Structures are given as C-alpha cells and as structure tokens.
Amino acid sequence: MGKAVMTSRSESFEAVADLFSVLADLTRLKILHLLEGQPAFVSAVVKRLKLKQANVSKHLSVMYDAGLVDRERNGNQIRYSVGDPLVFELCNLVCQKFHREAQSKARILRRSRLGISFKTIRKALR
C-alpha cells in the first residue's frame, strides 16, 4: 500500500485500487460508520463493536495510513475521527446503486404476477 506520488496512469490506478481495498472490509466499514456519528477513542470502538483491541487498532492504522481518518492524542487515549467525508460519498453512491437494483427487481417481480414469462424475469434479473 505505497503512498508514492502519482506519475503514470498505472500508478494512479494502483492508488485507487489501494483505497478501495481499504474500504473493502466489513469491520472497517463498521468502524467508519461508528465514527461518522462522532469521534471516538480506540477503547470506545472496541466496546461498541465488541472487537479485540489489537484488531481495532490495526484497522484504524490502515485507515489512518490511507488518509481516511484523523487521530488526536488526548492524554493516554487517542481519539479517531473521519478525516475525509469522501468515505461517505462513496458508500452512499454504492448504496444508491443497491437501491436502484432492488427497486428494479421488485418492479419485475410485481410485473411477473401480471403474466410475464419466467424466462423474461430471469433475464431481467441477470
């Protein structure tokens, strides 16, 4: 997950892929969602999500290295916060896609009760 300066097209693709891979983890998405509400200490994330401390710490480090979260020391603890609202824009776009798909599937199913063939339905459902 190198943080090299972008020069060639291929390198920037790699950077994009790296960022997507940071978001391609269920636990990290849960943590981000928790941080969306408000910043939180590591220990709070551990408690709320019932995860191991080392696990949370590693995931937060990955996201920090990717520039997705900020951190701020507060005495003994470290408060993490979402550093770039980009994260939620990306997730919302994906969720919108799922909504569109769910709606079109529902539309097709509704139509199916009005007499469209199974073949057409299966094709429309991909």
Added chain:
Amino acid sequence: MGKAVMTSRSESFEAVADLFSVLADLTRLKILHLLEGQPAFVSAVVKRLKLKQANVSKHLSVMYDAGLVDRERNGNQIRYSVGDPLVFELCNLVCQKFHREAQSKARILRRSRLGISFKTIRKALR
C-alpha cells in the same frame, strides 16, 4: 460474494464491502478503463492489456456477477460493456481526493521554502 437481499444493517455493509473489493484490483480497474472508451470482446481486452485469456475471463466474470459490466453474445464472441456508470463516479471521487492531497502537499512544500519549520511541515504532511 453473496447477492442476498439486504435486510440488516450489517448485511448491507457486507454488500458494500463486497462491491469495493471488486474495485480493489488493479487489473479490473484497467479493464474497466478500457471498457469506458467502448465495449470490447474478451479477445480485444486480452490483446490490449497483454493479459492471459483465462485471467481476463475471470475478472470479467467477477465484475459481471457484481453488476458492474453487461455482456452480450455476438456469434462466437462476447462483448462486454460498462453496465453502471457508478464505477466511474466512484473512481473520480477517489481521484479527486488524491488531487486535493497532492495540491495541499505542494502548497506546504512551497511554503516551506518561505521559512516554515520542518516540524510544521511534517505534521501537515501527516
């Protein structure tokens, strides 16, 4: 990579993570970029990107299952096309982020020649 109907919050997070993981691969991003220009047969992708046929076929299948590309048989060949412009919206958002970061780093470096301490720079660069 299940395509289950979404019910709980956690399941939808998982679907989002799955979609990001499809995009978290350099080869798949290259293929998508190629398909952005115009639809292409598998053999064309193999030639343009100098990849193995089995490799391309597998990546296209993954993206097809994820609903990111469409396919259409044409005689002996199969033409793939980008099925959801969402892909490019996502990539563009990520690229914009990288641009913002690159610019702010450049700004800081420029300022550094005007006499700001290394400590400040390092902190600003994270």
Added chain:
DNA sequence: TTACAATATTCCAAAACAGGAATGTAGTCA
C-alpha cells in the same frame, strides 16, 4: 522510579485471492 492503563506492533495460523496451465463448453464453418 514503579505500577498501571491505553494503544501499537509482532508473530502466527487460517482463509481469501490472483494468476498460470490445462481442460471444458459453446458457437461457427466446411
């Protein structure tokens, strides 16, 4: 300093993933 709390890091095992080679399948043409 010592003891303790919060977080980070290292090491390990299991699971997931990408790519190559070989094989399977489906369409075309003769």
Added chain:
DNA sequence: TGACTACATTCCTGTTTTGGAATATTGTAA
C-alpha cells in the same frame, strides 16, 4: 459430422489479508 475459434471453468500455487495472542510502546499517577 469434424476442425477451429472464443470464452469459461477447474485445479494448483504463491501471495496477501484477517484476527487472535503475546509483546512492546507511550503516557499517567503515585
């Protein structure tokens, strides 16, 4: 039908990634 082409799938291997346990680091308080 058989030969050929385009694509998909299976099997295998090396690499990466995740999570847990143990350990290390950093800060606080006495």
